[in-house]
Amino acid sequence: MSKAAAIDIASVTKVYGSTTAVHAISLKIPAGSYCCLLGPSGCGKSTTLRMIAGHESISDGDVRLGNQVVTDLPPARRGTSMMFQSYALFPHLDVTDNVAFSLKMKGVAREERRRRALEMLQLVHMEPYASRRPAQLSGGQQQRVALARALITDPQALLLDEPLSALDPFLKVKMRAELKRLQASLGITFVHVTHSQEEAMALADVIVVMNAGRIEQAAAPRDVFERPATAFVARFMGDHNVISGRLAGSDERGVSIAPAGGGLFSAIGAPQDADAPIDIAVRTDRVRIGPASAPGLGFTGVVENVEYRGSSVKLTVAGAGVDDFTAIVSDTDFFAAPVKVGDAAPLAWNREDAIVLGRLAS
Template identity: 45%
Template sequence: MSTERAIEIVGVTKVFGEAAVVDDLDLTIGEGEFFSLLGPSGCGKTTTLRMVAGFERPTKGSILLGGTDITRMPPAKRPLNMVFQDYALFPHLTVAENVAFGLKVKRLGRDERVERVTSALGQMRLTGLAERRPTQLSGGQRQRVALARALVNRPHALLLDEPLGALDLKLRKEMQAELKEVHRATGTTFLYVTHDQEEALTMSDRIAVMRDGKVEQLADPRTLYEKPTTAFVAGFIGTSNLIVLEQPMTVDSLLVLDLGGGQRMTADATDAAPAGNVQITVRPERIALHTDLEASVPETHSKVIGRVVDVVYVGSTTHVTAGLPTGEQLVIHQLSDNPVLREIARDSDVLLSWAPSGAHVISTAKD
């Protein structure tokens, strides 16, 4: 991340009626960073974006752009551009005219307008579509026009409000790659809002996971996925198995819950070894599946017998759900070509195991 600060949100609160939609929010976004606000509907992410854009004014706090306080600056005066989910293109204008619209408002000379528009169309692979109307374009092409129109103004930062939400899954994945490439090519700061965790993980340098107007966790994608700090983040970012270890022992930097009969659950306690009940998270792909209930498992690994509840084929992977003696259910992801899956059926017993490094300690759980 750049040490230069592109956008700073300092102690910002936004109240509608008696409800604080954004609550004392502090964020610093680096110059040239791809930064995402991620969270469920109503968490405050879009309101935050609208306050940066100037469409909403904070109840308290301040917003800085490149070190300049823009909290009370009108939207039109801010060196920012915003891309919306519905594209907001002018249907009566051609692609080139849509892209040039902001430059005409700024009264740039014709030669510079033509140069900038030509460059933007080329960058977004729209050169051959310059004279078409929006109704003659596909959804992906319209999205690229909206991006070209925003970037042609050379904004200090680009604000994107769920811009891929209206696209089908295949096109959305293609546009994710294109957006990331545009970000690399332009070096523009991107502030991106989405509720799609896979989208955020795919594109972002850092992600702020929001909940009830606050940041639940702020980190790079890998850290958020592998080391969530709360149960909410663990559950929101991908699929996670949350397990409570009741009064585990600490043995050589491991948390160990002895279930009896040679069964146990373990977790790495290098970062923290809290007393009392402990909540851990185990990702589905970290769990090994054995039909041999006596299979050899390293002494440090978890080893527990589960009863298969469900087996769901989802293409390249198969998701197995198994109930534990502790009453919890685990989801296990296996590649669908794994031969062991042929021997598994509902109500059959399986041996589940995982390395201590595959179990992340979230917190001390309440009794």
Template identity: 55%
Template sequence: MPKAVDLELASLTKRYGDTLAVDAIALKIRAGTYCCLLGPSGCGKTTTLRMIAGHESVSDGDIVIGSEVVNDQPPAARGTAMMFQSYALFPHLNVRDNVAFSLKMRGIAKSERHARAQHMLSLVAMQAYALRLPSQLSGGQQQRVALARALVTDPSILLLDEPLSALDPFLRIKVRAELKRFQRELGITFIHVTHSQEEAMALADLIVVMNNGTIEQAGTPREIFNEPRTEFVARFIGGHNVIPINGRTVTIRSDRVAVLPDGAEAKGRPARIAAIEYQGAAVLVSLTLDEGLPLAALVPERVFYQHAFEPGQTVRVRWQQGDLHDVSAAA
């Protein structure tokens, strides 16, 4: 089994001509961590992943794997493996030979590489499909084969570039649970690029939120969700309202906003319901405060239907003071 190692990015920078794609980011990822690089398109997350893999050169700064700076090492010498978004399976090779291909390129004898490929296929429950072609597999099965191919070289760090984006929503949930299980069983570091907040929350021990080539915040999923450091993180991670109160910029989680019928005895700020979206266990209520600010409330289904709220209705909204969270004014 591979040995997990620490990864450190020290002032890591990538320029494409006059364009600064990654701006002197600093990050330490401890061995055995499931880390998600999260952010919108163009934020620098995939470029960062490709620099770690050795598929992009470093403009400045260092990539340290274990105790070694690997900036100038080729991908095969870094102890990393990359699983691409498209899976990139060879259509003319069967599943076993796809998984064993990198071992063949290293000159490993056929009997050994086939044995190692079969072992990896059993890990991802695909051993029964060893002689099939990729075109004979479903999307989820192809994803498992791509994972086995990445793991067959015993990497210390597995790099995943949006590996679930091609799957349908139901299968995506199933496969992300499998990815987490594989990572725990193998004990190695996974670094997973995604633009899905839900995916990062479900998978990561460490979420790194990126924006415009910089790291806005790094922390556990609970820290990121409950204690966003900037307005950008609060808005991007979702489930938060960002509003000014007494000259401060604060956030309040939408599930901590109570919506009450308007009336003489109702306490709270006046608001008008703009839209209602039923989500099953809860109802998302879009509101406008009296000063024109938008506000969202996530109301439990049972509570919502006790009051029969309707769009256009005037209501009262309130929250606990302790549920307000200060953020910087950074956009």
């Protein structure tokens, strides 16, 4: 295989008419890493992937693959290969000829290209299906064929546009493991677009969270999960409550904020601008039912919803100027002192489980 290449996106912008889809983003993806571009629909992640691939022109900025600026190169000369969401297999060709198609376009002799195609099919465990047509394959099998076809060009980076979206939940989990295995064994750079937080957490070395054409955070999965950079990341990843308010006080341990509807909350960190609203995040799985150990580390609210999840119970509580506050408590703790909808429930957490969030410059 080709040597893996780092990808350097330098102040890349994409404009469609009067709409800016991607706002001057900069990102370095290390060689040989598995990078997931994560975000809601319309955030610019697929546009970014297509600009790396050369399937979308760049309005401003540059893309570098390894030591080469590829901004103006056609897709076939970039050293990348793209696997599309639809798989785009040719229905009239068998699996082997589908995989070998790009080699045929390059003029590689039939015997050689079929030999290399069978090697690729072996890599993705599809050699027993080499003579079948795409219509005779399941969705997961079609995806493996599309992967083999993308890899046969010996790319330095493989680009995947929501490759698991068409699969059922069980198969998604299975194919996640397969993608991780392939990336580790081949050692090439993978850039994978997804809107699934679970998928990104399971696969990535680097998660890039995008929103409205901008990068909100680019970090290792654990950092994104435990220390979200912004309120958007905290909300999108779904593992933190976000509380907004005005600065009520600060010391060497952190800040206190006051939401508009009352209440007072403490968090570790310093605000970017003491005169602006401040966002803090509280881990949902670190919240417990019970009185706070210190002021600012809990509140009493009204239970609005209770969801039993087997090993845990999800509570939604409102109060102290906070709406839709989520607590994920263990089933043991919950049933030791259960609460129901309409009850007043005290919630509490430790100081280290509440952090000050940053804000993107507008």
